[in-house]
Amino acid sequence: MTMHILIAEDELPTRRGVLNALQQRSQGQWHIHAVENGLEALSYAKSQPVDLLITDIRMPGLSGIQLLEQLRAEGISVVSILLTGYAEFEYARTAMKFGAINYILKPFDHESLLDAVQEAVAMISERQRTSQTAEDEHEEDALAPKVRSESIQKALEYIKAELHRPSLSIKDVADCIHLNPSYTSVLFKEETKYTFSDFVNRSRLLRAKALLHQTDKKVYEIADQVGFSSSKYFVQVFRDVEGMTPNQYRNDHS
Structure with missing residues (x-):
């Protein structure tokens, strides 16, 4: 199953940096989409599948935490990684209860980003395999x-x-x-x-x-x-x- 990754980051250089790093690592195995704010991310997630969200914690219109809250309210389950400055560290910890599994302090190096994403992708893949196995067992029993x-x-x-x-x-x-x-x-x-x-x-x-x-x-x-x-x-x-x-x-x- 193709992994669907959404990037929400209002700073263009950072957004491009994350997108380019993931595209190089993906080699076509991941579907990656980038938006420039939380409102666009929410709209996209309502209409397209998203497995992993990489979001800046501070964005105009809808912050990263507000985005995670809205996704949960909409019943959209998504694993997320936060991009955050040191001053917002406590906000990042708060976001863990809304599905965030990791945070990366800015400025960050590509290897730290890719390690965090690879860990998240492995976790999502395992969840999907477990879920699919349970569905198969249920279907076979039915x-x-x-x-x-x-x-x-x-x-x-x-x-x-x-x-x-x-x-x-x-x-x-x-x-x-x-x-x-x-x-x-x-x-x-x-x-x-x-x-x-x-x-x-x-x-x-x-x-x-x-x-x-x-x-x-x-x-x-x-x-x-x-x-x-x-x-x-x-x-x-x-x-x-x-x-x-x-x-x-x-x-x-x-």
Whole structure:
């Protein structure tokens, strides 16, 4: 996932210095936008995603602390780093309760700035990974249907364990629960609201999505691990359901 960084600084030389330093370090991996006051920063954050805010603590119209207060009031969660003069040190400490995680005394050297930004980016990335993992686990649990039939409950457990097998069929499931395939198919749809093939494909895609952003496995390795007969077929099914390729999904969720 692209990191979105907003710079709010009314002093042009400082604003340019921060922007240039981050652009050089980013090498295209971060989306960086700069504004010259707190009001512009607030307006931008209301309309565009912002993961990290680097803001001067003293600006005309809306100070850095007031900006953080307004963002919180708007329900906009953003990690922030403050640019501050020595005389405003106590204000910087006050701002910590509004999401600021660090402050940099002006004038500052580029290495101190970049170290603070890299630390913030690492923290944000870890939060995003943790959040995405929790969402995936919740989504996978939500697709585990609540069924009344012990036979179908056993069938779901069998499917989960055998999902890696491309040849997994309704007959395999029927044999496992000691029913004939036709009756198993009907009972499965009644209990889960999904056809057998739909349920298996959904389960494979959920597992694939988790692997895409939790591991560095290649697409063909994931296709094989979740039971698709070929990586080409996996990509086709993934694109049909998600509207993007597996690699595009990984880039958006990494």
